[in-house]
Amino acid sequence: MTDAILYRLEPTDLAGHRCTVTLTIPEPDPAGQRVSLPAWIPGSYMIRDFARQIERIEARSGGRRVVLDKLDKHTWQAAPCRGPLQITYVVYAWDLSVRAAHLDETHGFFNGTSVFLRVAGQEDKPCLLELVPPRRQDWKVYTSLPEAPGHPARAPRHGFGMYQAPDYDALVDHPIEMGTPQVASFEAHGARHELVFTGNVPNLDLERLSDDIRKICEKQIAFFEPRTRRAPFLDSTDRYVFMTMVTGDGYGGLEHRASTALMTSRADLPVHGRPEQSDGYRNFLGLVSHEYFHTWNVKRIKPAAFAPYDLERENHTRLLWLFEGFTSYYDDLFVLRAGVITRQDYLRTLAKTISAVHSAPGRFKQSVAESSFDAWTRYYRQDENSPNAIVSYYTKGSLVALGLDLLLRQESRGRHSLDDVMRLLWTRYGRNFYRGAPEGVPEDAMPGLIREATGIDVGEFLRRYVYGREDVPLEALLARQGYRLTWKTPSPLPSLGVKTARQGEEVRLATVYEHGAAHRAGLSAHDVLVAIDGVRVQHGNLDKLLARYRPGDVVQVHAFRRDELRCFTLKLEAPAETECVITPASEPFPAR
Structure with a gap:
């Protein structure tokens, strides 16, 4: 050389x-x-x-x-x-x-x-x-x-x-x-994997982590290569490395072709001698599964705009709903398929995702295809108004994947699913990407590829829920699988129509939802609540104050906007049904 x-x-x-x-x-x-x-x-x-x-x-x-x-x-x-x-x-x-x-x-x-x-x-x-x-x-x-x-x-x-x-x-x-991190290793279908944890993590249960993550990796390798069960990175290296930086409250991940960089909270990792599975640990396993799935979907199956990357400027694509959204759908699903979480845990996580998407009015203003294209300037540069203006190609993209999976299973009477689509994408675009045949998925190719993989025309579905701004009809699609999707109010208290954040002992308005009570009254994001009907608002007592009122009551709200005290007349509104609940059927969620 x-x-x-x-x-x-x-x-x-x-x-x-x-x-x-x-x-x-x-x-x-x-x-x-x-x-x-x-x-x-x-x-x-x-x-x-x-x-x-x-x-x-x-x-x-x-x-x-x-x-x-x-x-x-x-x-x-x-x-x-x-x-x-x-x-x-x-x-x-x-x-x-x-x-x-x-x-x-x-x-x-x-x-x-x-x-x-x-x-x-x-x-x-x-x-x-x-x-x-x-x-x-x-x-x-x-x-x-x-x-x-x-x-x-x-x-x-x-x-x-x-x-x-x-x-x-x-x-x-x-x-x-x-x-000098804490390190463990395991083999998944003959491929070496290393777990590297940097940070002070007393009593870290590396054995449990290795066992759980190995099951997830094996399921994903066998999913894309059911015959050979060969991990894709073995063409260029002999190992995959999970690098995790542990902090007090961190969370995130970034995929690479044979490794991933992760951040997680210390409290989310398992402890020796404590067999219980916390919500935080399930979230960490979902993150691990998400980044590992990217080994195939986006590191090798890429949009044409990324083949190759231009690292000097933005690379726009309308397909991030496919590469991030589908990955967000499969991440927790593979934790379930690996037997690491229960069906009840999975459905509860899925319900949280549906609730999060439906809580943001921005989904009616931006499609997931537009969200993908605008990732550089809007999704990654969010501000106090973002929930009113944009939709996430991660979360709504995962609901598009769920809807497609259910639709394909139903239309084919169980013969086909989204799994067939992913395997076609892998064989057509991913398997040989680093073998001298780099080709990305064209922007308009998905309707034809889905039909090729399953024989089903989903053009209208994509038009309405990917390129349009309608909600994916999950209630009807799940019902046909024997699941019941219902909505409830997360709290009986009357609502201000805001999202709040703690600022010391003060309560700051992080987001004022469009057309909500606070918006109609004239309150704005970053306003600091001072009092409701003359009673001081502090962190920890807002719910207690609201509990003394009913929807429709009119209250006087004092708030600081910058250093100016202002008074607003606000009509409290009824709490919205924003919490999704999925009732399981007798058969498990699609695990094929």
């Missing part, structure tokens, strides 16, 4: 959260080599401008300084030079999230899009990555990036040294965790 692009990453200042990266380009462009850092990371559809964290950067060739001009917010161009070009830069890494880089005295976590410059015109060349240890000698390395075979500095398993990637896209799609 004499023509390989060489990267060297060294954690140089743990207390200052800085790492130093040295990029060596054996054959730079004779006209002047351009390099750039991605503006976003796949899976998180928002421009993040990672280059803003580069503190110092310089270039040399043959021991001499080379002029390096900054062309825009994330692009530099080196002056023409002979021989290898070496660019050294310092990255500030203090973003404790799944999206970027974080470094301190306890660990280092690095997404490639945050630390590795792209060499323009040489993206297809192989890459070598040398990981250099900090002064601490007890750290180990956890990544799905393969060690460089045959290289004299090849890294040992979990060690510092040389790793390799076939191209730049692969280099930035294998995040790196280094430190």
Whole structure:
């Protein structure tokens, strides 16, 4: 690999959260080599401008300084030079999230899009990555990036040294965790999986985690490859790595081709000697299942707009309802199919999703196809009015998947389901994506693909519930399967028509729902409630105050808007039936 692009990453200042990266380009462009850092990371559809964290950067060739001009917010161009070009830069890494880089005295976590410059015109060349240890000698390395075979500095398993990637896209799609985490491993259909937990987690039950997650992984591998049961990442690496950063209240995940970065709350993880299954642990298993399903759906089955990614600007697609919504449908369903949660737990989780979608008026203003397209500017940039203006392609997309699954089963009398659609997408677009045949799903292809997989025309369904703004008719679809969907009020108290948030001991209006009581009275998001009918409002007593009234009563509400005290006359409204309940039938939810 004499023509390989060489990267060297060294954690140089743990207390200052800085790492130093040295990029060596054996054959730079004779006209002047351009390099750039991605503006976003796949899976998180928002421009993040990672280059803003580069503190110092310089270039040399043959021991001499080379002029390096900054062309825009994330692009530099080196002056023409002979021989290898070496660019050294310092990255500030203090973003404790799944999206970027974080470094301190306890660990280092690095997404490639945050630390590795792209060499323009040489993206297809192989890459070598040398990981250099900090002064601490007890750290180990956890990544799905393969060690460089045959290289004299090849890294040992979990060690510092040389790793390799076939191209730049692969280099930035294998995040790196280094430190002293708690680790477990298991095999699922012959494929090695590693669980890596970073953070202070006393009495963590790694055995239970391994057993539960193994069952989920095995179910998903067998789902896409029922004959061979071969995990897709084995074409490029010998392992899959779940990297979990544990905090007091974190939650989230970001998928990669052979690993995932997760964040979870300490309280959501299982404890030795406590066999009970908490809601938080079920949520964590759903998150694990979601990100693992992405190994197929979005990392290999991709929208055409992502084949390949353009990491310098937004990549718009109207298909995120398929890639995120369908994944959100299958995540908890596979936890159920794996036997890790009960049918009752699954139905309760499904009901919460339905309740969440139906509580937001924005679903009547934006379709999930529009939500997908606007992810960059609206879904990932939400504000106090977002519930009134947008719909989530995750949650409503999962209801579209549920509705399609039920419809396909019913129309085919049980011969076909959404499973057939996913397997067709896998064989047509996913299985060979990294084998030299990269092709993405065209924007308008889904009606034809679903008909090809099942023989059923769902064009009208997609027109109304994906490209239109109607609610998926789940009550009728579930009824035909023997399930009863009903609605109830979550509280008997009269309603202000708002969502509140705690601000110290004060109550702040986080969202004022359109056409609700507070909206009609003139209250706005960010107003701080002071009093209702002269009685002070504080965190913890709002429900007690409202319990003294009935729907239709008129009250005087005092609130601060910024530093100005205002008074509003508000007519309390009846509590809405916003809580969904699904009554199970005698047969289990579709588990085929």
